[in-house]
Amino acid sequence: AYTSWERIDIAGAQRTITDTQDAIASIKNDPKLAELAKQRDELNAELDRVERQRIESDQAAARAGSAVEAALIWLRDHADTGTTDAAGATADNDDDAASGPLPDEVTAALAESYDNRFAGLADAAMRAHMIIGAGAAGTQAPGESFPERTIAGIGKDMASRINLLNGQADAARTGVESKMSTYIALYAADDDSLTASVEDYQYYLDELASLTQLAAVAATDAEYRRCLEQLLRSFLTIKRAIDTDASDIHDQLDRINAMLKGQQFGPKHGSLSLHADVRRPERTFWAQLIRVIGTLNDWKSADVNDSDASRKAFAACAPMVGLLRAELAQVKDANGVKSYGARNLDPRCRSSFYAIVHHADGPDERITSTGGRSGGALQELTSFVYGAALIYLLGGGLTSEPSYTTLFLDEALIKADGRYTQRALTVLPRLGFQVIVSAPESKTGEILEVSTKAYVTYKDPDTGLTSLREAVLHQNDMDDESSSDILKDDGVAE
Template structure:
């Protein structure tokens, strides 16, 4: 292209130049001089040396440029590795793990599984890059996920091997136990050839050893004091929590009574309880013995003399407990609770509160002086809520199907109380079936969905039911007094 441009430029100059200014011979001489000069320069040995050095320098420059590009690429990868490793450290580097909490077998298994994740071809200096994911290909599972799967696989295989070995040892052991039972055990089947019962065998062995010991050993004294201490602690906790448990049960029952109107003024009924305090001397004695046993546990459990003293110190409080338990009398399977300090029900006093919006609250602590209707409404509320609590399964559900049969339960209640007593039970989720004499049917029919009359024919002694509807009631009311009497009826 340059040659063509030069020729084009020369042609343009020659085209506009007059012939008088063209010195062909001079230009040919000048061309000859220039060619000779070029040949002299090209034949100069120093120029050849310089060209060789230039070629070497160009090759060296090419190699250095290649090294530069490789260094820049290594630098970029190193910076990326540092960033990835720092991100990994920020995410997981603060997690502390105490290897001492694992057994040596488990620790060695995990260490071998972890080492197996790298392979023999990975150099030690490349492990951080592998962990950080620098060697992962696109859409490849991250290294930590692959490592975790490998550890899980190895651990699962090891667990399966241990389970197989355990099952084999279990079968061998139970076979030996069964052979022993066949040869030496009685026919009462009180002992089973099962590894699950191993701890019970050890307990019975300890008890047998104590039975054959003529004198109580120091170990037996220490074991007895420990059991007494645990029992006294359990008793102390029960004394603090039993009252709260009773109040919690009342709260659950009261939650069933919310939204139900009670009494002629439409109040809200709730139940409450008060407890008399535990005997002060009983509490003081329990606190004192617990303090002594706690001091023995901390400082003197290995001292046989102190252990026997601690055991003897428990005698006074144990006798008090025997006196409390002797007050409980069991007659025909019904226990008359008299352990006042042990059972909060003996110290409890229950009462009901009727809350009114526009009147003072009413406290019901006795059923004396109340009519049969008022008592019927009170028992309907209390029994209904209690049955919901017992049958509903929890505090949020009601029985899916629960029927209450009331056999002449409202014969002493007047009409107002009868309606209120029968209205609360269906609202609590019960289906009510009431049997009542004919004199009480008027109040019941006002709240009943269906009514039936039981007829008995005196001539045949046969009875049958007939549904009672409005037409039947109107017909009965409009019949003349001279009409033949119907058979005896009961609603």
């Protein structure tokens, strides 16, 4: 930067660069340097290996120290205990049982198995020699030392004892399940959910407790408490369902409307969305439900062992129970299908559904009924509504196409004109359904324009048998004659 251009020695600088590069090349090609580099790499690898060994040794030392510390703590805690005192051991919960001393039966079994390792030797000195391995010649083979033989022997004894106990448990299980089978045959023959298995043992205990309560001359205080707690849980469940039924319906409709978004509806190609107004239950029903929940909460927060308070709270539940019985009496079961009726419990009885058609270039249209509409317009509306209903029933989480997608329509479009027919058949495949339509020949032309395949039924006059033939449609033949005539000739569209 501070040298004039005339004083710069370009040739000298280039010679310097060349000499430097030659010097570097000669150094790199020196065998001694290559040997030193190799030796350096080997030493680095040895250093890494030694460092890993050091870390592993530190970890092993830490683990050994922890084991020694734990052993010292155990020895200090059990130095003066001798044998386990069953009377002083408590098992109030699973955690205490797991961290406390072993049961007497297990301790006795381990002690017996350990004594068997000495083959009846009573001399304490001889037993000590066996324990420390005194007199053993040289290095013992693996598995021949006293600790190893003792552990293996105790393991075999415990395995044999476990097998014996498993056999006793299986015999006890068989006896209990036999009694369960007898109970089912006598008292619960129609209950398919009940099995004669110890997995359902708790059910039989609950059933026995219930029968014991029923056999009592008068309801006990414990029975009052149990019934009141069950009533409180049931009333809270009803209240929670009523509080959330409107939001649940709106959430479902929001997911359905998300799938209907973008589907053109009506002659102006608007967008259809479904909505609902969910009314609250009757004021009398709701007020009584809130009142009885408050009564039961007050009872629970007070002394639940007060017999008089429990009986008074139980009597206060009678009006609400009567209302619920009246509600459930309105539900009618006809041929296995339960009809509406429980207006305060069933949100469908308190809901009114309507559709909104949004137009980009005009006001929105609200549809609250199907009256006053032509057959074609009604067909298109029902296609949207039925499609949304089927998505709700078959679509799982409503995040993808329904899991079962085939939809059969038996002459469902015979009263709609061609324009509405095509629009109705177009929306269902877009919602994820495969549509199979049966239609007379008069509707063939409109349906073929939006179909991917067509089949014609053909009846053989000689045999009386009917078969299906795939129709293949060619545009040049459609210019001269109608599709219905083509399909009628020989069963195959030419």
